[in-house]
Amino acid sequence: MRYLPISDADRQRMLAKIGVASVDDLFNHIPAAVRLKKPLDLPHHQGEMEVERHMTALAAKNIGATKASMFLGAGAYNHHIPAAVDHLIQRGEFLTSYTPYQPELAQGTLQYLFEFQTQVAMITGMEVANASMYDGSTAAAEAVMMANRITKRQEVIVSSLVHPHYLAVIETHARFGGFKVASEPMVIGREEKLTKMIHDQISCVVVQTPDFFGNLHDFTELAKACQAKGALLIVIVTEIISLGLLKSPGEMGADIVVAEGQSLGNALSFGGPYVGLFATREKYIRQMPGRLAGQTTDADGKRGWVLTLSTREQHIRREKATSNICTNSGLCALAFTIHLSLLGEVGFRRLAETNHARASLLASEIGKIRGVSIINKTFFNEFTVVLPKSAKITVDRLASYGIMGGIPMTRFYGRQLELSHVLLICATEMNTENEIESFAKVLRKVLND
């Protein structure tokens, strides 16, 4: 076994030192009835080539963004990852290190987490950010629970326009965490009247921009309405690139911003692992979930970094902790921060501009097709269209042309709503102008067939 360095000769020497006759004897105190006497009857070990063949064959059964034209979004976006990102995150000193419990041996990790926190605070327009959560959806649930702790209230309003998976995660936590979630029934294109729903027992209002259907929102008025009733405003951002162009949630008056950071540095990878961003106001830092890297000095007075405010965390506070989170998304946060550092102020804005330009071209091309209408008045790189035919059937036909041409809304909302012809489509910098034009051409053909 190529990963196991202990030889039979080593084993004999070690067993002699321990004073037992065999390795199996070290397991003898386990009741015999539950101890296997030999390896399970399953396949035996294989060489690197054999395993590689097996996995490559499975990979070949999928059609990914390398082969197909990808127009899918809904919280997971196909962006270009500069070569330097993947090279750097595979350096063993990053890849194979642990959570920085011994800061003197992890100044590299701690410094990039400090830089990550700063970048997240900057782009969301917030005062502080943590060192990452699992993903955007779990960050959203944690934000709600944090708001409940701060306000000591147990009723939550969630916009029906947030990502349905995010809503479902919040609802799961509500069911087991003992708080209530109120939501309007989702009706496409209808303005929500969330302000009217807020009363003095509401802990927080959860909204998203761009929303799940791609529309952009300014929550400034909603923030004021929340503040008037002592509720917190939680803003979700599932497409973080949008913040290169748009007014930030912090400028709108958000109390907590949670976001999915996958778009920067992290591959699609079928939905995970991704990286949750979590930012808030300075006055709430002791109620935050997750790890925080902080600045300090060493015994010589030199600047250095440590994990800090850990008295919030499970390993110290146990059942009184602000969250049970331990391992988070360190390496995905590294990919995020390297990509954003490469982009810088200029590149981040240019990337956002290119995304909007490509989506605008796509909307213009698709909008020309007879019977197709675009619902959005505003969008960033993703929008919702109504087709003259079933969205699911259309998407399956498009796939046979090597085009991942959008996501049917029925996948999220089931069949009970009038959504069978509704499709969510996205374009990023990865979609060339030629690709967009040929998508429109094929879509027209498929709809006319």
Place this chain on the structure above:
Amino acid sequence: MTNITKKTSPTISGNQGLKLEEQLIFEQDNPGISGVDFPAVDLSKNHLGGLLSNRRIGLPGLSEPQIMRHYTRLSQKNYAIDAGIFPLGSCTMKHNPRLNEKMARLPGLGDIHPFQPFETIQGALTVIYQLADWLRQLTGMAAVAMPPAAGAHGELCGMMAIRAALDHRGEKRLRVLVPESAHGTNPATAAACGFQVDPIPANAKGTIDLAAFRAKLGPDVAAIMITNPNTCGLFETEIVQIAKDIHKIGGYLYCDGANFNAIVGRVRPGDLGIDCMHINLHKTFSTPHGGGGPGSGPVVLAQSLASFAPVPYIELRAGQYQLVENAKGTNSLGRLKAFHGQMGMFIRALTYILSHGADGLWQVSGDAVLNANYIRACLEKTMSPAFSGTCMHEALFSDNFLADTGVTTLDFAKALIDEGFHPMTVYFPLVVHGAMLVEPTETESLASLDQFIASMEGLAQIAKKQESLDSFKNAPIFTPRRRLDETTAARNPILKWSDQQKTAKSDAT
């Protein structure tokens, strides 16, 4: 400043040979520079409503070579399993095979979107299905929930499944028994699911006190959360009886599988009477820890809890794998996370499992336990094992051997850093005074173990002589930074760069 620093910091630059200082990225800003090229775009006509912003975000501008240098220098300030033994107890820092990394990046695996039509992702669903099948067989359990993102998230999944099962039975049981030696995530998870935590003590052997456990049983007990092998590195030999007792009163047995590496392929949790257990793919199945994640924490479920598993899960219908994504109308506890789980980690874990096979995994647990016992045997005279007899995959010592030396467990750990090793887990589990928990894993060679043991033994002897207390109190001295002031960091938190300009006086770099 101490004499040591004066002697070792004579340079103009602040660098010391290969020890290179590195400023924050924000301090290297060259406005207008970018490491990525994009053509300019005309946005005079746009669909952004009134939300187009011209704000300056504040991101620094650097070119690619500067970025490469920045992160390469940062990486050189880290210790890693690639560089040496990383014996953090309960963390299972084993070798991370590079084949795993290569497979996770294959076109067709790394570049697929979570919402593609099922026909275009049959290979991906097969990966998940095959991994799930291995996990079920290795644990002898009925079902497995793949979505949880890490160990603590898996705990949440398991405890929510228990709550859902109790709700289904129409019972409101609120008390959860948690041994005092448990990971902090256990009580934190129970609390997050609305349970009340009731601690149970350990006995003199380091395992659960059966009498104390039985005295706690009652109709309001929902579950007991047991780590097995436990955080003292010992197998809970009474676990089968504990399972019977908890089931008799209508409760469930949750197992924290953080230490599964000790028994993988040799003991099936399903045979122990466990109702559910999370598995840390980033421990037992070698997916990299990445400086704190991402992890992956699938939960194996017995028949008693299988129908309460979260969405999504995979079903085989008419020869095609499909995802069931909606929980409505089922017993499912609901959704725990967007999308379908940590696919990148599934690919790595399956690659690892196929590489080892059943015979290799048998050797993995065998060598992991052998290595830990070798360390225990070599150090038992110099240091103080917390419990007598052999251990499982990790060796636990108390700080008794340091009594009256003036050296604390923390000092000892920091001295080990100067010896070129990452220290073991310290001050955990809480049930042992000044605990030092050493988990070498099966991927350490005998030579590596011997080097580590020599340093541990040597430091213990130096401490006992009580002649060079300063060398412990000043440690570490050979690291990029010496002991860091955690108290001030917490008292006056500086969590981002702009804050730091206000307190620039403390900046000596």
